[in-house]
Amino acid sequence: MSKKNIDKLSIFALGGVGEIGKNMYVVQYANDIVVIDCGLKFPEEDMLGIDMVIPDISYLTENRDKVRAILITHGHEDHIGGLPYVLKHLNVPVYATRLTMGLIEGKLKEAGLLGDTKRIVITADSELTLGSITASFFRTNHSIPDSVGVCLDTPEGRVVHTGDFKFDHTPVNDQYADLQRMAEIGKQGVLALLSDSTNAERPGFTPSEKTVGTAIEDVFRSAKQRVVIATFASNVHRIQQVIDAAEATRRKVTVIGRSMVNVVTIAHELGYLRIPDGMLIEPEEVNKMAADRVVILSTGSQGEPMSALTRMARSNHRKVDILPGDTVIIAATPIPGNERYVGRTVDELMRIGANVIYGPGSVTGVHVSGHGSQEELKLMLNLIKPKYFIPIHGEYRMLRQHGLLAESIGMDREDIFIVDNGETVEFQDGVARKGSKVPSGNILIDGLGVGDVGNIVLRDRKLLSQDGILVVVVTLSKQDGAIMSGPDIISRGFVYVRESEGLLEEANRIVTSTLQRLMNENVNEWASLKTHVKDALGRFLYEQTRRRPMILPIIMEV
C-alpha cells in the first residue's frame, strides 16, 4: 500500500523564464517555501527611464511566515542583484558560498542593509534543514568561482536546480564540477530537474576557460606595446588567467573600472585570486612603465557608455590613454542589444590606431561562454535522470530547444514542463501537472521608486520621447469666464522653436478662437474646454507636421 500525500509540492518561477536575468525560482512543500536566487534584470528598451527590474515577490510577502530561506547559486547580478530590494520587504536568511556571499555583502553594505540581514555562508558539503525540506549542494563550473547546484529533498521527492553551469574538464584553479555527486543524486532518484537553458540553441560543447588563458598569453607575448583587456568583472577565473599570462610574459597589471576594482579586491581578500607580490600597479604608474610591460584590466566589454574602456576609447579617461599600436582585447560576447555599443567602441579604438581583438570567441579564442551547450545539457540530464524536467533560465525559444534536447535523449514530451513565470508545476503522489498561477511580473525600479512607475507613466514617457509636449496655459475670469491672460503655448521636444515661430503663432490663434467659440456657445466646464483645445490643436499640428506631441491644456482661474 502506497503512502498518500495530502500536501503538494509546487515549483514555479517568479523570474527567469522568457528573459535573461531576474532569476528567481520557488519550491514549496506545504508550509515550507525555499527560494532559489534573487536576480535583477536591466530594463528593456521600452522601459524608458527605468534603472532596473526585479521580480514581483507579492506571493512571497503574502506567505512570508512560510519562507524558510533564499539559496543563492552564484554571485552574478542576475542571481543576486535583487537582494537589496527584496530583503527590505522579506527579511529571510540568505545562504551562499563564500565568494558569492562576499559579493552579496558588498551590495548589502552599499544599501545599508548589512546589519539587518541574516546571512549564512555554506560550502558545497553543507546540508540545511528548512522545515520539511532538506537542502544540499553540488559544485558546478561557471564563469565565476564557487557556483553550486541545489538539491532539495522534499516529502514528495527530490528536486534538483542546476544554477548556471557548464562542464569544464580543465577548470581554472582546479574548481572541478562534482560529477560524482551529481551521478549519486541521479542514482538515488530525482523527481524533477530544473536546468539552465541559456545555451540550449548551441550545438556541441562549450570550450574550457583554460583555452582562453592560452590565447590571452599569446596576445600578451606578441603585442609590442600595452595590452588592454576588457572582460566581465565577475569572471574571476578569467582575471586569474590575465594575471597568470601577465606573469608569464613579464608584464604588470593595473585594474581600472569600479566593478573590476571591487571584484578583484573581494576575490583577492577571500583567496580566490592568486596575485604575485608587486604584480598590481596603480593606473598612475602606467605611463612610467615600458609599454610592453603593461596590461590594463578593464571594465567595458559590453561597450557601456560610461565604462572605463569606452572612456579610454574616447580619450577621456582621467588616468589612462590608449595609444596607436596598443592592443585591445574585448574578451566577451555582446549581450543582445549591446552589439551597437560594442561596435562603436571598436570603431573608436581603431580610429585611435589600436589593434583590436573582437568578435566571436570561436574565432578570436579570447572568450568562451560560461553556459553549457547542447551536449553538456544532455550530459546533465543523463547524470540526474529526472522523472520530470523543467527547463529554466532563458527565452521561451531556448526553453523549447532544451525540451527538444530532453526528448532527444528519450524523455517523454508530457514529462517536460515549459512554463511561464508564475505558472506552477504541482507534484502529488509522484505525478506532475500544471497547477494554478501565482502573481508574477516585473517590478520597475526608477531612482528610489520601487514599483511606482507603471504602464501609464511609461506610456507618457514613450509619447513624450516621440514628439515632445506642448503646454497650453490660459487664465480665465472666475466671474464671466473671459480670457484674462494667455493662451500661452510652451513646447519642449516638438520643433526647434526659433525656426517655427509662424507655426506656434498659428497654433495660438487656433487655441484662442476655439476658446472664444466655446464661450459664445456657453461651454464653460473645464474638462470640455480642455478636450476641445486638445482636439483642435492636435488636428492642426498633425496636418502641419505629421507629428502628435502630447498636448497639456492648463486652465487657471482668477
Place this chain on the structure above:
Amino acid sequence: MSKKNIDKLSIFALGGVGEIGKNMYVVQYANDIVVIDCGLKFPEEDMLGIDMVIPDISYLTENRDKVRAILITHGHEDHIGGLPYVLKHLNVPVYATRLTMGLIEGKLKEAGLLGDTKRIVITADSELTLGSITASFFRTNHSIPDSVGVCLDTPEGRVVHTGDFKFDHTPVNDQYADLQRMAEIGKQGVLALLSDSTNAERPGFTPSEKTVGTAIEDVFRSAKQRVVIATFASNVHRIQQVIDAAEATRRKVTVIGRSMVNVVTIAHELGYLRIPDGMLIEPEEVNKMAADRVVILSTGSQGEPMSALTRMARSNHRKVDILPGDTVIIAATPIPGNERYVGRTVDELMRIGANVIYGPGSVTGVHVSGHGSQEELKLMLNLIKPKYFIPIHGEYRMLRQHGLLAESIGMDREDIFIVDNGETVEFQDGVARKGSKVPSGNILIDGLGVGDVGNIVLRDRKLLSQDGILVVVVTLSKQDGAIMSGPDIISRGFVYVRESEGLLEEANRIVTSTLQRLMNENVNEWASLKTHVKDALGRFLYEQTRRRPMILPIIMEV
C-alpha cells in the same frame, strides 16, 4: 613631357562611412559632379521620434549647376530611399537600370514627384557623357537583380565604384556578374577603386543564393502543414526561388505584407519574376486549401513590430493565422539592433506551436548574405587592380578590415584611404592625397519636417523620456506680484500621480514658499523667479526620488 592637370579630381562620401545605410558618394572633376546612390538610414536609438535620416546635401545644392547626374547602383532603400527628399531640393537626372528604376518610380509616385523628375533607364551597356566625365557600368551579383557597378572615366583617370556586390557563380535567373568587363576595366588601368566593405570582417566566400533555393525546397517538401517564409521584400532572387520551390512541391503561394506585395507586383510586371499561372492565391483562399499545399510569403524577417509576420505571431493578422504544426522560415539575418525583435517573434511563434527555422544562415541554409566576404573582396581588388583604394559602405572597423585585406594582397598602406563622410580624397597628376572637408552629416526627418529637429529638440526628448516632466503654473498680479492663482503642478511620465499625492502636495508647498520668499525679498523678474522655482523643486524631487524630471515653470500675469 607629361601633361599637367590644373583641375583636380575629388572623391568623397556624403553618407556611407561609419554607418549602414544613407549611402551617397560624390565624384567631382572641375565643374562636373556625379553622385552615386542616394540612400536613407533608419534612426539610431538616440534619435528619438525620428522617422528616417538622409545625408546633408548642402554641398550639392550649393553647387547645383555642376551636378550632372545621380547614378543608382541598385534598388535597396539604403541606396534609393533618399531620392524623394533629395530630388525636391536638387532636381537632377537620375540614371538606373530597369528594376531599380521601377522601385524608384514607386517611391516618387507616393511622394507625388513622378511628373517633376527626370529619369533615364540604363542597361549595363549604357555609356553616359556627363560633362567631362564618361560613365559606364558592369553587372554585379547582389541580393536584388539588376545591380551594377559604376566606372567613371575622368580627365584625371578612371574611378570604379562597385556598389554592393558578391560573386555568385551560380546566380538565380542567370544574372551573372560581368567578370570579363571588370577584368578589362582593370587591364586598362584604374586610378581609384571604391569597394563595398559590408562583409570585410567575414572570412571566406559568401555562399551562392542558389544554395538557399535547395534548402527552402527541402523544407517545403518535408513540412506537413503550411509554410510561412519571411525574407526581405526586395530580394527578388529569393522570391523567385520560393516560387520555384512551391512549384516543385505542388504548393500555392500567397503574398502578404505591403512591401512584399509591392515588390512582387513591380518585379513581375517588369519580367524579373517568373510566376506560373495560377500559382499566386489571395490570402483569403488560404483557409480553403489543404495545409500542405500552401506557402505564405511574408514581410517581417526583422521582427518589425507592425509587420505581417509579427502580427501573425501575435494571432492578430486580419487574414492569416499560424497554427500549431505550421513551419515558419525566417530567411534573413537580423540587422544589428533588431536581434531582440526577431527573438521575440520566434518566441511568440513557438508559443503558438509552430516549428521555426531561424538563426545563422550558415546553420539553417535558408539565408545567405548579398555581400561578398573577404575572398571576394580580394578578388574584386585583383580584378580592378587600382592604384588607390577607398573602402566604402560600412562601419569604420569594416573599412579598416577592408584596408588590411588590400594590404594583404600587396597594396601599400599609403595608397589606401580610409576616410569619414565629408573628407575628400583629391587626385592630381596621378597622385592622391587627403583634401579639404565638405559639409556632411545627418538630416533628420520627423513627419513632414526635414531637418527641423536638431540637437536641442532631441536632448529634450531624451530628458522627457527618462523622468518625464513637471509643469508648474502660477498666475501673478500685474500690480503687486501677488499670487492670484496656483501654483498648480501637473506631471506626466514622472510618477503615478494617484499614489504620489503627498509628494506632489509637498512639492506645491515648496514652490509656494519659494515664491513667497522671493517676493518678500522683492525679487520679481520672471527669469529669476523661474530659476529659483526650478532649482528648489528639482532639489526636492531629486532628494525624494533620485529622479530629475524636466521642470517647466510658467508664470501668467493678470
